[in-house]
Amino acid sequence: EICVIPEMDNQLVEKLGQHLLPWMDQLSLEHLNPSLYVGLRLSSMQAGTKEDLYLHSLKLDYQKCLLGSTSRNYNNGCQAKPSMGQLALYLLTLRANCEFVGSRKGDRLVSQLKWFLEEEKRAIGHDHKGHPHTSYYQYGLSILALCVHQKRVHDSVVGKLLYAVEHDHHLHQGHLSVDTVAMAGLALTCLERFNFNPDLRQRITLAIQTSKEKILKAQTPEGYFGNVYSTPLALQLLMTSPMPRMGLGIACLKARTALLAILKDGAFQNALVISQLLPVLNHKTYMDLIFPDCQAPRVMLASTLENPSPTHVSEMISVTLKVSSVLPPYQQAISVLAGSSLKDVLEKAHELGGFTYGTQASLSGPYLTTVMGKAVGDREFWQLLRAPDTPLQQGIADYRPQDGETIELRLVSW
Ligand code: B12
Known part of the structure; x- marks a missing residue:
């Protein structure tokens, strides 16, 4: 069975895209959001020169803050160094624009991300009793980012993610974090495609299957996987490949119906979750960053003149x-x-x-x-x-x- 999300109303999708436009005018490091760029590039829409300028600003700021001088009191205007997950999203941004890291600067970014992962691996520990400093979500995201750039990580690094999936280490306060499982599944799917860790092949295949099953089990009566905001990433994982006899097709249709209803209600306000949903509505997933189609036609987003809140209530x-x-x-x-x-x-x-x-x-x-x-x-x-x-x-x-x-x-x- 396969997970397909049938075409949604174009106007509805465009409204979502338009939500991102005001965010793309904010070019300070604090507000720059690589996830927005990735989401837009994998969508059916484009923001023209605004999008180019955004990429340019992302590159300038991320490179400056990640590769800048290491002397302690000179931080070239960077309030804080981007985190492991942000660096990973930045690498996804480059792939979304069909770039590979290759230059000396790029190699340093890859080394940094690998170093971050090593640190996290150490924090989790040999006995898996510890926790990553960030989260398993960022751990998975980082492996995914390296993988789409065709950079391998050690079996020992992948092993921690496998162990987490195998032993339910994605629990947040006793609840399964669907977003985290989905991210882990996406990372492992990429590794499987390239067969980057051949000695772990069987465990990887099994863990992908396990994460999909967990997500399907987490479907709510309304149709969401986890909650409404984890449904986009969950769908990204489910859309990557078919699954034998799991009711996958029906589950996805149900999720689509639920999403459609809530989209009409305007529940998707948050730019980050919109950026994770846009690819899905365009039948794409982060797996498409392996070989992105940068020539695909995308329609130009027009900024709306509509006043933001037409409500005149002063209640x-x-x-x-x-x-x-x-x-x-x-x-x-x-x-x-x-x-x-x-x-x-x-x-x-x-x-x-x-x-x-x-x-x-x-x-x-x-x-x-x-x-x-x-x-x-x-x-x-x-x-x-x-x-x-x-x-x-x-x-x-x-x-x-x-x-x-x-x-x-x-x-x-x-
Ligand atoms: Co949370 N969280 N989270 N979260 N979280 C997610 C972002 C998501 C999408 C999960 C979901 O419901 N499906 C929703 C947001 C939905 C939306 O925007 N409409 C969500 C929610 C709702 C919350 C809470 C509001 C829940 C609550 O209290 N009722 C709280 C935040 C309350 C607050 O403001 N104090 C919350 C808390 C957490 C914990 C469990 C603490 C961890 C963060 C701590 C940590 O990592 N050290 C957490 C995680 C890990 C995530 C998750 C799985 C990954 C975030 C991440 O690492 N992103 C996402 C899933 C997703 O994005 N789809 C949900 C990657 C990095 C690179 O991005 O911006 O640098 P980042 O990451 C930071 C922020 O994301 C921040 O913590 C990250 C680490 O510093 N953060 C924030 C985490 N959650 C939230 C939620 C909000 C609203 C904000 C503003 C920031």
């Missing part, structure tokens, strides 16, 4: 903000304009006094790192929940609370 709503992970606990009803984001609520609470918070820019948007002066420790995070106990599926910038809702910020380990 106020009340949202209760609660933090119990600190002493004394904080709880306060905050009144904000209807349609405000959770970030607006936090900001308002801050203005009213008695509440502080801090964020860090990430490819998914502002990531909440500090609440009431309490910063997250190793493998901890500030979880966003709707009372009593429902974790939010969106971040503070995207989630828009309803009137009367209670939002809890809870420090948890993962």
